Amino acid sequence: MEVSNLNARIIAIGDELLCGRTLETNSNFIQRQLLKYGIDVERVTVVHDNKSDIMSALDEAGQQLIFVTGGLGPTPDDMTVDVVAEWAGVPIVIDQTVEADLKKRCADRGFEYHFGMAKQAKLPQGMKALKNPVGSAPGQVGKFGGATVVLLPGVPAEMHGLWPLVEAELELSGSNSKSFRLRTVGLSEPKLSDMTESVRDKYLDLVWSWWLSKWGVDVQASGPDPAVLDSAEKILRTELGDSVFASGETELSQTVGEMLLESGKTVAVAESCTAGMVGAALTDSPGSSAYFTGGVISYSNEIKTQELAVPEQLFIDHGAVSYEVAKSMAINCRDKFGTDYAISVTGISGPDGGTAEKPVGTTWIAVAAAGSCTVKRFRFIAHRARSRELTVAAALNLLRLQM
C-alpha cells in the first residue's frame, strides 16, 4: 500500500490524555519516524473517548495520512473502530485470523474469551489487521477515498512494537530514507549544538534537529539528497568522535552488548545508588546471558563490605561516594564473579545526602578489567530519577570506551 499523501495528521484519543494523567508521547514518536521519510505532520489533535469529538477530528483531517492512537482496547470507552467505520461509511467485520489469535491467547492463559476480547477482532471493512507483538489489539491500516488511515493502540510499548509493521505496510522503507541520526552519550545539548555548528552552517539545506534520549542527545539531519547526507554524516562523525555510540534506533545497551558478544567478554556489576539499573540495562536485549552473569546490589555500606570486601576503613577515610570505594567495588566484583569486566557505581541520588564537597548528583563510576581499573567522577543534576538514568548511561559508556 503506497502512500501518496505527504501530509499527515495524528489524532490521539483518550480521556487520560486530557486530564493531566498521561503525557501524550505517541505523537512525538510518530513524528520522529515520519521525519525520516520526509512526511510532515500538519497537526496533532488530542480528543476524549467520545464519538462526536473523534468524528470531528477525522472530518477535519480529510484526505490525508491519518494516524489514530488509542481506543482500540477491550473496554466500553474504546470506540475508535466503530467511529472510523461510521466515518468511512463501511460496516464492521470480524477478522477471522485476529479472532483465532485472540482465542488462542485466552486459551493459553486460561481466560474466558469474553466480550471485550472479541471486540478486538472487529475491523472497519477494508482495513487490514497488523498483529500486535506486545498486546492483544491489532493495528489496522486502510484507505478510504484519498485518506490513508492507520489505527494504533495507545499504550506506547504496543504502538512502538507495531511500528515496523506499519512501515512495511505503508512501504516506508530504506530506499525512501532521507535522513540520518547519530546518537551521542556524555554531551549536553548546548555542547552538542556548539560542536555541530560548523557542519550545520556548511549544510544549510539540511533540516537539523536534536533531542534528549535516556542515554544523552541525538542529532538528526534530513534532506532530499543521499550524497549530501552521506557527506554531512561523515564530517559530523569526525567532529563528534567517540561520543557517537550508534546511528539510527540502536540503544547504548545494545551497542555495549554487541561489543561484548563480538569480543567474547563478560561483565558483572556492583551497584549502590542505581540499585540494579545497570544490570537491568545490560540485560534489556535478548541473548544477554552470553555476556552478563550477575552482580551485587550493595546499597548499604555493610553489604559493600560483606559482599564486595570493601574495607571499612575506606568509608571512614573517604566516604562511600569516593574514588577509593568505587575502585574497590569494581575490582572485587570482577574477582568474585570471574568476569572480564566489572562496573561499579556509587553516588548520591538525592534529594538528601548532599554536602558542599559532594553535592547531590556526585557519582563515582569504575570499570575494572584485567590489570587495570578506570575510575571517573561525574556530577549529575539534582533530580533523583534523571540522575539515576544518566548514571546508567555513563556506566555503560565507561565500559564501551574501555573495550
Place this chain on the structure above:
Amino acid sequence: MEVSNLNARIIAIGDELLCGRTLETNSNFIQRQLLKYGIDVERVTVVHDNKSDIMSALDEAGQQLIFVTGGLGPTPDDMTVDVVAEWAGVPIVIDQTVEADLKKRCADRGFEYHFGMAKQAKLPQGMKALKNPVGSAPGQVGKFGGATVVLLPGVPAEMHGLWPLVEAELELSGSNSKSFRLRTVGLSEPKLSDMTESVRDKYLDLVWSWWLSKWGVDVQASGPDPAVLDSAEKILRTELGDSVFASGETELSQTVGEMLLESGKTVAVAESCTAGMVGAALTDSPGSSAYFTGGVISYSNEIKTQELAVPEQLFIDHGAVSYEVAKSMAINCRDKFGTDYAISVTGISGPDGGTAEKPVGTTWIAVAAAGSCTVKRFRFIAHRARSRELTVAAALNLLRLQM
C-alpha cells in the same frame, strides 16, 4: 475576570512540536491545573507556526476558555498576537507598562531595544498583560464575546512561572477535587472492566475512565457531587479488595516502601530475569536505604549456586524457572542479607528460551519471611520489556500482600 466557560481548549503552537523535536508538555501541565477546578479540557490541538492553521484552531475552539501556548517571542515565526487580534476583530495596541519594562530589561543587560523586543509589547486590544517572571514575553488574558482567551509563552519554565498570575486573573480558587482514582495491580483491563461494571451501572452520572500504568490498571471516576463520589469509591474499594494498592498518584513502589518504613522491616532481592529492576524499583523513592540493603543479581545458574547456594540438583530436576529454584533463592537471599524479607524472581523474558511446558513469559516469584515463603507462578506476555515491567509489579505486590 470570572470564568463562566467550564470547558477548555488548549492550542499549542510551534513547528518544533510537530517534527519530533520537542515533546509537548505544556498542555499536560495546564490540564493538571484545571482539573483542580473541575474544568474539563475538551481538546488539545498542536499546530505549526502558520497563520491559517492557528486561525482554524481558534475558529474550532469557539466560545470556550482557550489557552494558547507559544508564538509570543521576538522572532518572525512568532505570530500568535497578530492572529488572535485578527480572529477577535480588534486592533493591535502597545502596552505602555510592558514597553517600559522591556526597555528597562534591555538597558539593564546593555542590549539595544530592537524590533523583536518591541514586538513583545504588542497586545490585541482588550487583552490584559501578565508580567512574565522568567522571560520577556508577557502572558495575556482577555474576553472576546463568549470566549476567554489566555496567551502563554511556549517555554515551559516561563509558562509555569506565569501560571499563578493566570489563576489569580481568572479567579480560579477554592481547590475542590471532583474525582477519585484507584490504582490496581494484578488485574487485566478486561478483568477490571468486569469487576467495576455493577458500580458503574449504579453510578451512571459519574464519568468513568481507566488506563494502564506500569503497575497495572488505574480506574478514575469524576462527577460534581463529593458525596456521590465518596459513596462510589467505598463500594468500588470493596469490589476490588486488595487489588487496590493506592489512590491518587502514589506508585506501588512508594506504597511498599511506606509499609516497610512503618513496620521497620527490611528487604533484599535475588533477581534473575529482571537483573536488578526490582532493586531499582524499591529504591526509586528517597529514604529507601532505611528498608533496602541490597541484593544479588544471579542471571546465570552458576551465580545462583555460587552466591545464593541454590543446589545444582534443583536445576537438573526442575529447571532454573521453577517453584523450587525461586523458593531456594528467596530463602537463601534472606539468610545472606539478614533482612526481614527477601524477594526472588526467575523467569523466561524471551523472545527465546520458551518451551511448550514453560512458554516465554513464565515467571516464578517468591517472598521469604521469617518461617514462611510464598511462591507464585505467573505467565506474562511474550514481550521482553513489558514482561519484565509486569514482573517487577508482581514481585512488589507479592511482598505487599505478605506484609
